Amino acid sequence: MASLLAWTQPRPDMETSPYEWEASWENDFKRNYDPPSRLPASGGLSLYIPPAKIATLGLNEDAQLQRTEHQTKVVLATHRILVDLATRLMPDFVPRWTRAPERGRREFTMLALRRYMGTGLRVDMDVHRRWCPESSLVYITADDGARYVALLRAYLDAAPQTDGGAAFVPPHPAVDRLLTLSESERANLYYRRFAHKVRIDRGVFLVELVKDVFLTWYCQTEGLTRPRTLGPMSVRQHTARMPRDVAKETRREMKELGGTSRVPECNFCNVRPGTGQKLQACSKCRKIDRLVYYCSAECQQRDWKQGTPRPHRQICGKPFSDEDLAA
Numbered sequence: 001m002a003s004l005l006a007w008t009q010p011r012p013d014m015e016t017s018p019y020e021w022e023a024s025w026e027n028d029f030k031r032n033y034d035p036p037s038r039l040p041a042s043g044g045l046s047l048y049i050p051p052a053k054i055a056t057l058g059l060n061e062d063a064q065l066q067r068t069e070h071q072t073k074v075v076l077a078t079h080r081i082l083v084d085l086a087t088r089l090m091p092d093f094v095p096r097w098t099r100a101p102e103r104g105r106r107e108f109t110m111l112a113l114r115r116y117m118g119t120g121l122r123v124d125m126d127v128h129r130r131w132c133p134e135s136s137l138v139y140i141t142a143d144d145g146a147r148y149v150a151l152l153r154a155y156l157d158a159a160p161q162t163d164g165g166a167a168f169v170p171p172h173p174a175v176d177r178l179l180t181l182s183e184s185e186r187a188n189l190y191y192r193r194f195a196h197k198v199r200i201d202r203g204v205f206l207v208e209l210v211k212d213v214f215l216t217w218y219c220q221t222e223g224l225t226r227p228r229t230l231g232p233m234s235v236r237q238h239t240a241r242m243p244r245d246v247a248k249e250t251r252r253e254m255k256e257l258g259g260t261s262r263v264p265e266c267n268f269c270n271v272r273p274g275t276g277q278k279l280q281a282c283s284k285c286r287k288i289d290r291l292v293y294y295c296s297a298e299c300q301q302r303d304w305k306q307g308t309p310r311p312h313r314q315i316c317g318k319p320f321s322d323e324d325l326a327a
């Protein structure tokens, strides 16, 4: 029982042996999470992650907490894009997806996975995926694609409120057991923060992947020929085969959302400064070395009252408190 979560390292190469690479993930998910009843009902985390490791993850640093805060924003924004797309395209998507041959679903899902995992820092993606057993190829494509449709419906049912609030992270019996803290773990600030961070990282990975599978499938239609180059899809490729109005809106949203890199961006509208435009730092936050920027006084005012995941006034110039980070 006290075995640590164990992950294959190194994995087969994603580019040259994608199915072997994916099989190593499938094995890892099985070994670590199946069956969920094997895991302790609560207090799982300290059995699996050594306390010393948790203490060294920067969980006492504002920059790390702000990063998690930013990730929460990404979950909320991506969730909105997904809801917007899927609501309109669901009636068309579901019959095509579920009636397609298994092989077709697998090819598309692999494509989306490789594109997604190939973006950003590979090591981050690897660590995030460990908490997402639903990201396995088998899970997404089996049962005539019904599990993926159920996941998509869960996102539609949990559509985020426009005025922020909590990020939706799909429940999972095994992962939730691990992240349910025991009494003694709850008393430890680092465990609480770690559990919160893992949930949000999981939220980002899943919502982005669910969206990417949807878009990859939707944009490429059946009869896929293996693309010559993988790499991240451009926004234009993403939207090339969508109805015009959906494409336009998606391009705008994707532009606003941008990546999750450390380029400064407006804390409210996420715009990045173009030429001739400058972001202003929040002065109270700067005093505690927290870098929060705005593109305009209007965005600053709106973030103050309606920011996500919480109004900025709650945390401006103050270190994050425990309640701010409550999972």
Ligand SMILES: [Zn+2]
Pocket: 266, 267, 268, 269, 270, 271, 294, 295, 296, 299
């Ligand atoms: Zn702005």
Ligand SMILES: [Zn+2]
Pocket: 282, 283, 284, 285, 292, 312, 315, 316, 317
């Ligand atoms: Zn501030």
